[in-house]
Amino acid sequence: xxxxxxxxEVVQIEPLRYTPAGIPLLSVVLRHVSEQIEAGMKRKVxxxxxxxxxGDLALKGLKQGVQIIAQGFLAKRSLKSTQxxxxxNDMKTM
Amino acid sequence: MSKPILQxxxxxxxxxxxxxxxxxxxxxxxxxxxxxxxxxxxxGIVMALADSSEFAIEKLKPITQVFSDEVxxxxxxxxxxxxxxxxxxxxxxxxxxxxxxxxxxxxxxxxARKQYCYQITGAGQQVDMESLPKRQRVLRMVLQxxxxxxxxxxxxxxxxxxxxxxxxxELVSLGYAVTxxxxxxxxxxxxxxxxxxxxxxxxxxxxxxxxxEVQTFKAWLLHGITGSGKTEVYIRLxxxxxxxxEAHGAAQHSAQVLVLVPEIxxxxxxxxxxxxxxxxxxxxxxxxxxSESERLHNWQLAQSGAAQIIxxxxxxxxxxxxxxxxxxxxxxxxxxxxxxxxxxxxARDVALVRAKRLNIPVVMGSATPALESWYNAxxxxxxGVSATPSQTNKYGLLTLKQRxxxxxxxxxxxxxxxxxxxxxxxxxxxxxxxxxxxxxxxxQSLLFINRRGYSPVLLCTACHWIAPCTRCSSRLVVHLGQKxxxxxxxxxxxxxxxxxxxxxxxxxHPTGHGTQRLEQTLxxxxxxxxxxxxDRDSISRKHALVEILDRVHNQEIDILVGTQMLAKxxxxxxxxxxxxxxTDSALHSPDxxxxxxxxxxxxxVAGRAGRADxxxxxxxxxxxxxxxxxxxxxxxxxxxxxxxxxxxREQVQFPPxxxxxxxxxxxxxxxxxxxxxxxxxxxxxxxSQHVVTYDPVRPQMERLKGMERGYILMHxxxxxxxxxxxxxxxxxxxxxxxAAKVRWAVDVNPLEF
Numbered sequence: 001x002x003x004x005x006x007x008x009e010v011v012q013i014e015p016l017r018y019t020p021a022g023i024p025l026l027s028v029v030l031r032h033v034s035e036q037i038e039a040g041m042k043r044k045v046x047x048x049x050x051x052x053x054x055g056d057l058a059l060k061g062l063k064q065g066v067q068i069i070a071q072g073f074l075a076k077r078s079l080k081s082t083q084x085x086x087x088x089n090d091m092k093t094m
Numbered sequence: 095m096s097k098p099i100l101q102x103x104x105x106x107x108x109x110x111x112x113x114x115x116x117x118x119x120x121x122x123x124x125x126x127x128x129x130x131x132x133x134x135x136x137x138g139i140v141m142a143l144a145d146s147s148e149f150a151i152e153k154l155k156p157i158t159q160v161f162s163d164e165v166x167x168x169x170x171x172x173x174x175x176x177x178x179x180x181x182x183x184x185x186x187x188x189x190x191x192x193x194x195x196x197x198x199x200x201x202x203x204x205x206a207r208k209q210y211c212y213q214i215t216g217a218g219q220q221v222d223m224e225s226l227p228k229r230q231r232v233l234r235m236v237l238q239x240x241x242x243x244x245x246x247x248x249x250x251x252x253x254x255x256x257x258x259x260x261x262x263x264e265l266v267s268l269g270y271a272v273t274x275x276x277x278x279x280x281x282x283x284x285x286x287x288x289x290x291x292x293x294x295x296x297x298x299x300x301x302x303x304x305x306x307e308v309q310t311f312k313a314w315l316l317h318g319i320t321g322s323g324k325t326e327v328y329i330r331l332x333x334x335x336x337x338x339x340e341a342h343g344a345a346q347h348s349a350q351v352l353v354l355v356p357e358i359x360x361x362x363x364x365x366x367x368x369x370x371x372x373x374x375x376x377x378x379x380x381x382x383x384x385s386e387s388e389r390l391h392n393w394q395l396a397q398s399g400a401a402q403i404i405x406x407x408x409x410x411x412x413x414x415x416x417x418x419x420x421x422x423x424x425x426x427x428x429x430x431x432x433x434x435x436x437x438x439x440x441a442r443d444v445a446l447v448r449a450k451r452l453n454i455p456v457v458m459g460s461a462t463p464a465l466e467s468w469y470n471a472x473x474x475x476x477x478g479v480s481a482t483p484s485q486t487n488k489y490g491l492l493t494l495k496q497r498x499x500x501x502x503x504x505x506x507x508x509x510x511x512x513x514x515x516x517x518x519x520x521x522x523x524x525x526x527x528x529x530x531x532x533x534x535x536x537x538q539s540l541l542f543i544n545r546r547g548y549s550p551v552l553l554c555t556a557c558h559w560i561a562p563c564t565r566c567s568s569r570l571v572v573h574l575g576q577k578x579x580x581x582x583x584x585x586x587x588x589x590x591x592x593x594x595x596x597x598x599x600x601x602x603h604p605t606g607h608g609t610q611r612l613e614q615t616l617x618x619x620x621x622x623x624x625x626x627x628x629d630r631d632s633i634s635r636k637h638a639l640v641e642i643l644d645r646v647h648n649q650e651i652d653i654l655v656g657t658q659m660l661a662k663x664x665x666x667x668x669x670x671x672x673x674x675x676x677t678d679s680a681l682h683s684p685d686x687x688x689x690x691x692x693x694x695x696x697x698x699v700a701g702r703a704g705r706a707d708x709x710x711x712x713x714x715x716x717x718x719x720x721x722x723x724x725x726x727x728x729x730x731x732x733x734x735x736x737x738x739x740x741x742x743r744e745q746v747q748f749p750p751x752x753x754x755x756x757x758x759x760x761x762x763x764x765x766x767x768x769x770x771x772x773x774x775x776x777x778x779x780x781x782s783q784h785v786v787t788y789d790p791v792r793p794q795m796e797r798l799k800g801m802e803r804g805y806i807l808m809h810x811x812x813x814x815x816x817x818x819x820x821x822x823x824x825x826x827x828x829x830x831x832x833a834a835k836v837r838w839a840v841d842v843n844p845l846e847f
Contacts, residue, residue: 019592019600019601019602020552020572020574020577020590020602020603020604021577021589021590021591021592021593021600021602022577022590023592023600025600025601052601054600054601075556075599076556077555078555078556079555079556079557079558
């Protein structure tokens with residue numbers, strides 16, 4: 001199981017690029033701010049998440065500053081990297 | 095009755111001749127014949143006439159046809175090919191037929207562009223002009239010309255009248271004239287010679303030395319730095335040889351000169367220069383981009399003696415040239431002189447043999463001679479560990495140290511350490527600003543990157559999968575424009591996968607730089623620059639290269655991006671910057687000739703900068719700026735680097751200090767290759783103590799075109815010992831059943847192993 005659903009603001013968008021086979025690809029940075037319950041206590045959460053959007057979803061005209069609910073999975077950036085990247089499979093603009 | 099049995103060479107992989115009956119037809123040695131072989135007819139060449147055969151005479155078949163109109167191949171060429179086939183251990187018949195133009199290997203009679211010449215007959219001579227109707231003006235005109243001026247060529251008739259050929263044909267039908275087929279000889283246009291540039295002292299000395307001994311065999315190594323005017327020396331030598339022969343009087347045939355060039359791409363320029371300077375001589379070229387009929391035609395012109403200057407690539411060394419008086423080899427170090435399949439001959443070596451047999455000089459020119467040639471020219475001057483006293487300089491050495499255009503300076507060479515700067519898409523800031531400067535000054539630049547395509551590797555960063563060729567041990571090269579992956583070894587081509595076949599990641603990364611990527615990077619960094627790319631992909635269309643080069647000469651191009659195709663021979667006066675990108679892989683290649691080759695190549699490319707009055711600059715990007723090779727390059731000192739390399743070679747006993755040969759084998763099933771090589775290895779070890787035979791190994795490219803490969807290396811200090819072993823070994827192996835199951839070949843003096 002590897003599923004991440006998160007509401008966040010799109011704070012950074014790289015120029016649209018294409019894989020060598022011609023699949024559109026968008027790299028974005030999401031900023032998430034919320035309140036969560038942890039061990040019965042309320043706390044603030046803030047994080048920035050590197051994410052990529054592939055395929056038709058990348059062409060949906062995502063804009064900087066919008067709030068989205070994104071759903072996807074996590075993967076390493078590359079073989080020897082410890083950084084995680086969220087791969088977005090589905091998203092709704094708020 | 096002439097001898098009834100013909101010994102004929104056929105294009106079959108057997109090292110023998112085949113006996114046929116002449117069936118009463120008059121046949122000469124060297125003539126092309128058609129013979130029944132198996133179920134079909136084959137072209138063969140008559141090698142000998144004999145009284146008897148080892149086979150029963152009733153079992154022999156008669157030949158089908160003799161091409162008696164054709165000039166037989168002369169004995170000199172036949173024996174040269176025989177020698178080569180023996181030396182390179184290749185079936186003679188195959189070697190011989192491969193040396194002929196394709197048209198001569200076909201069953202149909204070989205007819206080049208047909209041209210006729212009209213001759214008057216006895217009846218025609220008697221005809222009274224008045225007996226012909228007055229209104230047939232042209233007919234009378236043609237008859238008159240034939241009666242008064244003798245034979246008329248088609249070209250002469252065309253000059254007479256538009257319908258003169260038709261009239262001539264009518265005269266033939268009336269029996270007043272006959273036709274005779276002749277070789278189409280291009281009329282030499284009466285253009286004025288380009289004025290002779292003055293020779294500098296070194297050039298003059300070189301010409302003088304060679305012309306002094308022009309009547310005998312001697313091998314000359316013309317070592318001239320880039321831009322030192324080697325071509326001018328060639329021209330003077332040709333003039334000398336061709337004129338001298340003319341001076342001997344009309345009774346003799348005019349002399350012929352053979353000029354070998356490494357690449358087809360270089361022929362048009364050299365051809366143009368020779369034509370401009372030697373317009374009075376008939377020049378033909380022989381290379382594989384000619385159409386088959388052009389090639390045949392030019393070959394026949396050489397064979398007939400009509401062509402005086404023959405320019406050609408390696409195969410033209412086997413062209414029949416009856417009055418050959420001089421052989422010139424341009425860029426003698428070039429690896430394209432070595433044939434890499436079928437008969438693996440080296441055109442330079444065959445040229446030396448041919449010149450020696452004909453007792454004529456051979457001149458080998460290069461800025462960076464092959465180490466073998468350098469060794470032969472230097473002789474005992476190379477201070478080796480065990481310099482053998484018997485080694486004397488076999489070749490005459492002539493050196494050109496000055497650039498021919500006296501204002502032209504040798505370019506300044508800088509190595510930029512790529513580990514110490516931030517690269518912008520593979521380019522160092524130094525190189526980018528040097529390019530900018532050239533753009534401002536309206537001068538031209540050349541970027542040399544020896545890799546075509548977009549990038550050499552398609553990498554999955556998630557799992558480090560790399561797109562491999564399914565048929566070779568190689569990686570597929572990304573050609574982004576065509577959305578294709580291609581193997582540069584076997585030509586395999588496939589679409590770029592949507593995702594990594596190993597882990598499924600879609601974000602695959604083209605990694606590394608090729609010409610296409612560099613072109614794209616430059617376009618984005620220097621938006622005003624006019625960029626042209628020269629590699630095998632961009633010049634695949636006929637004349638494409640010529641068009642690009644014209645645009646460069648017309649100053650319509652600012653930056654040229656290209657592979658080694660651009661390294662040689664080109665002369666761009668306004669080009670002042672050469673950038674070399676990513677040569678480090680060649681610096682640490684396991685191939686023992688890699689550094690020699692890289693040095694030659696870098697000298698060549700560097701030589702493109704600053705050939706005219708403007709100073710040139712060369713920037714080399716490397717992670718190893720202190721490598722000995724770059725030090726030698728910076729001082730442009732071929733001689734000391736070559737001597738160092740020779741020392742190295744002597745220490746490890748590599749060519750030219752030993753004579754080497756490979757026995758290569760390949761098959762779909764590697765165990766067959768192993769069995770075969772093991773057998774050959776045991777055989778070779780048993781045959782000679784004077785030859786060192788190494789265990790079977792696999793080449794760097796273990797698999798090529800779906801074939802598993804392996805080889806055995808043999809070396810010896812004496813050439814005859816190696817030759818003797820090879821002859822015996824090949825003879826033994828041919829009768830082994832396993833030998834029929836693998837593809838194998840002997841490679842004498844291999845370029846790499």
